[in-house]
Amino acid sequence: MTNGAATLGTRVAEGGTSLLLRGVKKAFGDVKAVDGVDLEVLRGECFGLLGPNGAGKTTTIEICEGLTEPDAGTVELLGLNWRANAGELRQRIGIQLQETQFPDKLTVEETLRLFRSFFKRGISVDESIKTAQLEEKRGARVGGLSGGQKQRLAMATALVGDPELLFLDEPTTGLDPQARRHLWDLVDELKHAGRTIILTTHYMDEAERLCDRVAIMDHGKVIALGTPNELIASIGGEDIVEFAVVESIDSPVPKAGSPPHGPGPVRWDPGPGAPVAHGSVDEAMLLGIPGVKSHRVDAGLHQLAVSETHTVVPRIFTALTEHGLHLSEFRTHSATLEDVFVRLTGRNLRDE
């Protein structure tokens, strides 16, 4: 056994595999929503499917949940499959779907009593209300709940059957920051209680915060898989430097075709026919700076992946000054899963 496996040792020994996908494919007409996905989720793990809208996350999770039939591939949950053991699987998993609207005129408690009645065994309605922190809203109609409370109710309906495997599809989409953090705390509690959780999200901070392991999806394929730290380390640069420049603050005449520069951040835009040699940012020049690993421009914002930030940053300043460029924006941050996605696809997560 290697060291890496040893750290996971207890978990593996206890449980083994909760979910196994092999070569799963699903097309809707010409669109390959899921195009050959292999995944393995261990018992007790919180596993995230991260990707932009339309990457195939929801289709993948719905295949796992037995709501969508895959065109090809095998799906195994808790050692069972949907074809032979649907009844048993429904009893043993908990599901929270995107966009479920529970009847407005039922109360929280009535809704949970209804869902509890579907399961042979599970936790009590009181306990599910307590876990979802909806005690004060127990007798309130669903129609009067806030977005975060509705989402916690959806979570509670997934928990009443005391599931071994919990699926959460975009649990925090559309919530305000406070409600999101509230829901994260709830997921944390479930994790610590040892439940296996599979969630989808297009928020990288959510995946980083909640997930033990993450699969990044794009165009129906898994393009990266690992712990958040492994994935961030895999793109090489430890930090990201972002900056924007103006050509020269002395330049008296605004270029034809560009709006006059107002105060605030200014985008660097050479415009048609603008002199390129002088004053423009030269990619080769940036990549020539020791410690700079990569460069890309997104809407006038230059992004550099760098190592040893403290020595690289002064060199960047010097180089830009030598070329007669002045900074309008400059910041550095540690690489995130967002940067991993950008590096792998050349696009931002939220572009879509």
Add this chain to the structure above:
Amino acid sequence: MNKLELSSLYQLTMVRFRLFLREPEAIFWIFIFPILLAVGLGIAFRNRPADVLQVGATTTQLMQALAADKGLTAVTVDEAAGTHSLATGQILLLAIQRPDGVVYKYDDTNPDARTARLVADRAVQAAAGRHDAVRAANELVHETGARYIDFVVPGLLGMNLMGSAMWGLGFSIVEARQKKLLKRMVASPMPKWQYLAAFLLSRLVMLLIEVAVFLTFTRVVFGVPFRGSLVELGILCLMTSLAFSALGLLTASRARTTEAVSGLMNLVMLPMWILSGIFFSASRFPALIQPFVRALPLTAAIDAIRGNMLQGMSMSQQTAPVTILLAWVVVPFAVSLKIFRWR
């Protein structure tokens, strides 16, 4: 929690009741509206003592001749004013004295005006000295069960059973589908048949209340007769409700939005509102479309209920409408269970 509360069928049925009772509009349409309609129609078509008809005459002499008949009240007007009164409906007939006799001016497509013509002529001829050739006397009968209200109550009952079953099932199901609640339900271990059975169970209880309230009201207020077996009347109402539940389910089995299903349901119900004999006998329609009219579930339901209530017929005497109704229970259920979209 006791055992009943742990039963999913019980919970699903209770949810249906709760959602229904918390929707005041639905309660109005199902319980109050048919009673209001029956009251309105009962007042409009109440059996009044034989109408006294308003007529006009151009001379005082003619007016007196007309007024001598108990069935007429007459006024003296000149021809121009009389023609205007005729056009505005103040009088039904204008008797005009001409040198060579009397001319009656009236609208022959209006039954009351035709009656006025007969009565007026009889009065004029009698005043002129005509005698009846045969002696005649009247014996008046006001039979319960032959009145318009007796005819229309089974029609309203059928219409109400159609509306409550179709909307109750169709709209709720599509709303749940649109809100992704249906998908959430099938993602849980809920037995699918129980979801539909809960609709039928709650419908059954509602049906009892709905029918009992309406029929008791019409019985007490209008004295509408129940000549057939009450048990069979109950069975007929149940079959009617099941047939329209099945049709509602079929209408809702594919639709994705409540707008779509509303349109679809109106489309399904519209021919029946017109053709199925709610307010007048369906046999008034041409023979050519009679087979179609007879095959409609509402026609069959209303025919059977009328046969039971007004003529005291047993179900065995009404095999045709009962069979048609049964077919409307079985076929739409079978089809919709096949094509039902659970997500």
